Amino acid sequence: MNNVDKTKKQMFNQNLLDLRDKINISFEFFPPKNVSLEKKLWSSIDKLSVFKPVFSSVTYGANSGERDRTYTIVKEIKERTGFSVAPHLTCIDATDEELKMIAKNYWKNGIKHIVALRGDQLKQTKKIKRYALNLVKLLKDVADFDISVAAYPEVHPEAKDALSDLMNLKSKVDAGANRAITQFFFDVECYLxxxxxxxxxxxxxxxxxxxxxxxxxxKLKQFSKMTNVNIPRFMHQIFEGLDNDLETSKIIGSHISINMIKKLYFEGVKDFHFYTLNRSDIVYSICHILRQKTF
Structure with missing residues (x-):
């Protein structure tokens, strides 16, 4: 590395150091299904709380039992950490009356940020033409909620084409959505x-x-098939032969995420939402570097 390159790197690292407190971090969790998984969830929440997330979101299940757990976990996180919590809310298999009741209950209990989603189409669910746009409008009719919606850099799997998908996002924003959280991706240029x-x-x-x-x-390959997310060729190559070596896989995975965040940060991105899968180890290591160190 020549002196010019060293100087550029030092300047970049100093900029990261100066602006690290301006980086906004948020986490996604899901409601646990048993006592053992609940302990794991709270362990992760407690450990990641040190990074003072702007908010933590909690996913919304496809049945009433999971939905009740979402509500319970959301209230407990808020009471336990004092941080903002954003429950996911889906509309595909609920009536307007049910959704309004849920929304009013959240508002009454000080939960004023909601992640508004259509929800997955279940086999037993009747074809109902209700979308996230309808839910955004409904929530705004109930109260002035802070609303996050989903966005898809690689296009929603059910979208007609990229333009219609983009216009769908615009419709949600025009209806009152305050921010969009993207589907996970690994192609930084695609996001940009x-x-x-x-x-x-x-x-x-x-x-x-x-x-x-x-x-x-x-597991990532399974998720990517369901979500229309492209996994770059280099990742297939670098993880080859590591199916039974999860520790090495986590180290490599951490490195990939940090490189992505570094590129995004350099392009002006200051907000990052982590899909934790209720785990804290690799997420903690990434956030520690992001918030406390330089790249």
């Missing part, structure tokens, strides 16, 4: 092109990148 397209089309909100730290590459 998507962000630029959003701004060019009048979508003037934060497009927060969803970061998926890799714990298990085989």
């Amino acid at each position: 092109r998507f962000r630029d397209l959003c701004f060019k089309n009048g979508i003037n909100i934060k497009i927060i990148p969803g970061i998926f730290p890799i714990f298990d590459f085989q």
Whole structure:
């Protein structure tokens, strides 16, 4: 490395050091299904709380039991940490009356940030033409909620095409959405092109990148098939032969996430949403570097 390169690196690292407190971190958790998993969840929440997330979101199940757990976990996180909590809310298999009741209950209990989603189409669910746009409008009719919605840099699997997907996001923003959280991705350039397209089309909100730290590459491949997320060729190559070596996989996964965040930060991104899968180890290591060290 020549002196010019060293100087550039030192300047970049100093900029990161100076601005590290301006980086906004948020986490996604899901309701545990048993006592053992609940202990794991709270262990992760307690450990990650040191990073003072701007908010933590909690996913919303497909049945009433899981939905009740979402509500319980949301209230407990708020009471236990004092941080903002954003419950996911889906509308595909609920009536307007049910959704309004849930929303009013959240508002009454001081939960004023909601992640508004359509929800997955279940086999037993009747075809109902209700989308996240309808839910955003409904929530705004109930109260002035702070609303996050989903965005898809690589296009929603059910979208007709990229343009219609983009216009769908614009409709949600025009209806009152305050920010968008993206599906996870690994192609930084794809995200940056998507962000630029959003701004060019009048979508003037934060497009927060969803970061998926890799714990298990085989599971990641399963998730990517369901979500239309492309896994770059180099990742297939680098994880080859590591199916039974999760510790090495986590180290590599951490390195990949940090490199992505470094590139995004350099392009002006200051907000990062982590899909934790209720785990704290690799997420903690990434956030520690992000908030306390330089790259």
